[in-house]
Amino acid sequence: MKGNELFNLQELLSRQKLLICFSGPFSHSVIEELGKAVRNHLENERIEKSAIMDVFSVYVEQAQNVRNYTASREALGRPIPANSGIVVIGKEGDHYVVSSGNLVEADDVPGLSAMLEKLRGLDKAGLKAVYKEQSRKPREPGASGAGLGLIDMARKATRPLEYSLRAVDDAYFFFSLEVQL
Amino acid sequence: MDSLRIEATSCSPLIDFDPAAGLLRIEGESYPENSFDFYAPVFSWLEEYLKDPAPAVVLDIGLSYLNTSSIKCMIDVLEMLDGAHQKGQTVSVRWHYDSDNDRALDMAEEFAEDVSLPFEILAH
Numbered sequence: 001m002k003g004n005e006l007f008n009l010q011e012l013l014s015r016q017k018l019l020i021c022f023s024g025p026f027s028h029s030v031i032e033e034l035g036k037a038v039r040n041h042l043e044n045e046r047i048e049k050s051a052i053m054d055v056f057s058v059y060v061e062q063a064q065n066v067r068n069y070t071a072s073r074e075a076l077g078r079p080i081p082a083n084s085g086i087v088v089i090g091k092e093g094d095h096y097v098v099s100s101g102n103l104v105e106a107d108d109v110p111g112l113s114a115m116l117e118k119l120r121g122l123d124k125a126g127l128k129a130v131y132k133e134q135s136r137k138p139r140e141p142g143a144s145g146a147g148l149g150l151i152d153m154a155r156k157a158t159r160p161l162e163y164s165l166r167a168v169d170d171a172y173f174f175f176s177l178e179v180q181l
Numbered sequence: 182m183d184s185l186r187i188e189a190t191s192c193s194p195l196i197d198f199d200p201a202a203g204l205l206r207i208e209g210e211s212y213p214e215n216s217f218d219f220y221a222p223v224f225s226w227l228e229e230y231l232k233d234p235a236p237a238v239v240l241d242i243g244l245s246y247l248n249t250s251s252i253k254c255m256i257d258v259l260e261m262l263d264g265a266h267q268k269g270q271t272v273s274v275r276w277h278y279d280s281d282n283d284r285a286l287d288m289a290e291e292f293a294e295d296v297s298l299p300f301e302i303l304a305h
Contacts, residue, residue, distance in 0.1 A: 050282060
């Protein structure tokens with residue numbers, strides 16, 4: 001990347017109070033190492049342990065969602081082009097904000113937005129009920145997750161989950177998710 | 182029956198199950214690459230063990246962090262033990278947490294809500 005492009009990128013990123021930004025193919029070791037770095041950083045900030053764990057756990061759920069989704073499409077023989085996701089942890093005022101973005105297949109968009117709209121409309125008690133219901137369901141064969149990640153993030157968030165789905169071409173949408181803690 | 186021991190890593194917990202003593206220990210953090218693969222040997226060991234367990238079985242859990250797919254696995258482990266309890270076997274859970282980590286306490290309380298076996302939550 002050329003020097004002036006790097007400068008612009010860095011300037012854009014530093015306008016947010018950024019803790020960490022990663023873009024590229026997510027492997028388990030990348031997720032683990034970045035997670036350690038985030039925790040070390042937050043421990044040095046002397047914030048409460050519960051707040052550190054909230055940021056860390058939302059980061060892990062987002063990063064593992066991106067990785068699992070990408071891996072599942074690969075397993076189906078439909079690898080995602082430009083196999084890369086992004087995760088960003090920053091601070092807005094007193095709140096930590098954990099965001100992620102990745103390409104999703106157009107066919108998955110209606111289900112994803114219906115799920116997010118449902119979660120956005122629920123209060124704490126409603127989210128807990130949905131969480132309990134989902135956690136008791138038998139695991140779907142072949143599923144890499146338990147279907148609890150988004151619900152868990154919504155429960156930890158201090159405002160409804162923000163998301164966007166933008167068409168990239170006929171086959172893919174860019175899905176972004178923002179969780180404020 | 183053989184004991185089951187899986188050493189901890191930075192993202193998966195220690196599993197240390199002693200069948201004769203009835204002491205089952207899970208300790209550490211749990212967000213492995215694939216939780217269901219990681220816990221598969223735990224499920225199959227427990228399924229076999231609970232057919233003819235020690236007179237008293239205690240599961241000691243010291244998990245400071247679980248990702249959601251590990252939470253699902255832990256619910257399944259607790260349901261297996263709860264099933265044994267409902268059949269009249271003596272089974273209990275002791276959940277240990279670090280007293281300055283409120284989230285670990287919230288999590289323990291939610292696990293306890295869904296089972297009927299004796300479930301102690303202990304601060305350290």
